[in-house]
Amino acid sequence: MSTATATAPVEPFRPGLVARAIAVFSGATGLAIKMAMLAITNAVAVWAAVVLVDHSRWIGLAVLVLATAAIDFVYLFPRRWTLPLKFLVPGTVFLLAFQIVPIIYTIQVALSNYSTGHILTKPEAIKQIKINSLEVPPNGKQYEMSPARDQDGKLVLILRQDPGGQVYVGTKNGVTPLAKSDVKVDESGVPTAAKGYKLITGAELFTLDTELQALKVPTKGDAAIEAQGVRQAVELQPTLRYDAAKNQFVRIGDGTVFADNGRGSFASVSSPKDELEPGWKTLIGLANFKKLATNPLYRDPFLRVFVWTFVYATLTVFLSFSVGLFLAIALDKKGLRGQRLYRSVVVIPYAIPGFLALLVWAGLLNDEFGVVNHILGHVGIHVPWLFDANWARVSVIMVSVWLTTPYFFLVSMGALQSIPGELTEAARVDGGGGWAIFRRVTLPLLLVAVAPLMIASFAFNFNNFGNIYLLTGGGPCSGTSSIACSTDILITYTYKLAIASGKGSDYALASAVGIVIFFIVATISGIAFWRSKSLENLA
């Protein structure tokens, strides 16, 4: 016995492929990779820190420094208690970066007035309002200009009135005429030399930007000559006056007061619809949600679109699953000739990029020129696939099913093979027919595996922007609104709301819809997962 053991050829230990692959990464190579990854992480962190300092975001900087220090500690100074963290940290970082932060940002936008006319900060908006309020006064003059330095080195403007040709020197105290003979001008009238002044030329012209923008040559009243570029100057006067203490603008002409309306605009006190542009971005609380709930312009289409979205996602999932399962069972038969070929054909839609397939389908279903109607035309049928509200709904579901079926075919095929043959055999011995076995044995076991995937597919189709947008663009529109059309689902409705509503784009309102969608999908998925868990218990 013992001799037999001793003489039996000892199989040399041969680690598996995976183990060998992992082994490659241990030791020096592994350390090098680890250091490289850490170095990249730290480099990104330092770069981010510089940017944060640039924008004076101190809280963000503190979070960044602590997080980076923690990551370095976990990987560089291993302790027993930090070991699990080595595996948890990367996932957590990505979870925070790509899930939590966008959600917080969306909520923040939904509570603001972020839309056309409300994208700057308040100080920036005030600055722009002041710039926009500058106006050429009656009989205001335009000048060709050259910046120059006087004997004391102070910045002055050599001005040549256009039209007219009179020449002046402009200082912060006002304009003084010069003798025409003292100033030389080029063919476009820009002064090139002036007696007693040193004209600034070349690259230096551009470097004195701040100084040049600050030089205002007073003329009459509030009006002043200001440089525009480096070769022209214009006489401008403000039409609005900002009162920082009272936080309001006053129109100089008629004394109209524009006060902060609390919604990111300076609005006329007497007629609140008269607002100064631009406004600024500010938090306005739940106003966007209130608008969704109470304004019939948004509320009515929302409910209609919600119902259709639900129908669309549900039908797409159930039809695709049914067809996919049917095909999987049909092609599962042992000894079927050409089984591989059939299976490959069924998965083809999965292999074509969805975006291409959708555009091709849009062409195929074209009412007048599409192949589908061309073929149907031979038997005297003409279907307005994309031009009739109900047919358009049929079309999008049909195409979505075409795109989704291969997925369910694949997962059903896999799940079917995992069902032990003994179970169906036992059922057959017990006298069950084909249908009864399918209903009572195969389907319940299959659902255990496939139900979570169906829920995921539902959530995906609930927000399947591409399918709708590329096939019908949400159309045809039959109601009174082009924002909520017959095939629009919530996400395309949101998109249209974001880019084309009222005074341009309304990102805040769209974000509010986005949050509502999030809660709807979360609720439906939650209920569905809870139900599918009970399915699991049953199995």
Added chain:
Amino acid sequence: MQNSLKRMWASLGLLAAIAAVAASTATAAHKAVNIVIWTDSDRAAAVTKVAGDWAAKNGATVKVVTKNFGDIRDNLATVAAADAPDVITAAHDWTGKLAANGLVVPVFPSATVKKQFPSYTLNAFSYGTAVKKLYGVPVAVENIGLVVNTKLAKAPKTFSQLETEALAQKKKSHSAFGIAVQQGTGGDAYHMYPFFSGLGGYVFGTNKAGNLDPSDIGVANPAFLKNASLINKWNKEGLISSKVDDAAAKNAFLKGQAAFWITGPWNADTLKKSGLSFKVMQMPAIVKPSVPFLGVQGFMVTKFAADHGVTGAATDLVTNFMASPSAQTQLAAANFRPPANLKAHSSDPVLAQFSAASKGGVPMPNIPQMDSVWGDLGQAWVKSTKGSGATPAATAFKTAARAIADKIG
């Protein structure tokens, strides 16, 4: 153990070195005046060359960033100040939106420069709720025209001639429509505008100060509604059909199924290469002149130029250099459009014909409220010209007008 600790500290040192490199690149400041320009891919090469000439002459540098045309407008609202452009290529109908957002600043070109441009091109870039200000310098203009296949039809003098000839060709080629004008499910208010203006429609009226008035919506004005029954007639006889999309319209004209095509200079190259004999003209008047929408493209100075301390340089580049005839010729040619500057010439005969077709045209409204118009106006046409089962035109346009007014609020 000692050894491994040493290794750790060495690694930490390495990390610090890399970090220092990263930090130094992040803070690297440019000293010479540098102008960042955002432009689209068609024009990128020409802008690089023209702005490069300016930079060389003035001791500045220029960085040209290529973007999708529409992205220039959208990204400007979200870009960080550090990466923001000082100068952008823009379409005139963005003016209202960009100015209302406070992203672009007014420019004041000299009277000599202004005289070189048709006044409508300057108006197109002017915006203001109280007083209008110029926010851009025009570079190129574009508009659609009626392209006639001169082998198949005579250039029509009146609309009824156009109608007769188009329908004759439709019958001959067993086609489903007479005039190839693109709509599709999404609608296309831009390409339908000659029909719209010819029937007396307008989008926004103007107030006393001469500014566009978003509360005066002319999509279903009484004069237009009086003529709207003509749309029903066209729909019935198949003169136009909303089932025609851009590809179908192009195809029908190039294959000779339709003798008339409504399109713009972006198809001038296709037309030339097609080998067809053709002529571009303005569509004959229906009840009123059938004028097209006018589009003007140009350059704007952004608010970021001031943040970067390059206002003077950016303004100079836009108001003096880009406005000059030679720059305009190069820039317009790059995008295959006629130049805006009257002194700049396009030697292209097809572009000249498109230019001529712009006579009396209306610049697309540049106020931000226009965003609320495109979809609904386009849908009114789709609904009223979709063949059998079409909505009567008067109903469709009244619905659209109400929806637009609701959205603008």
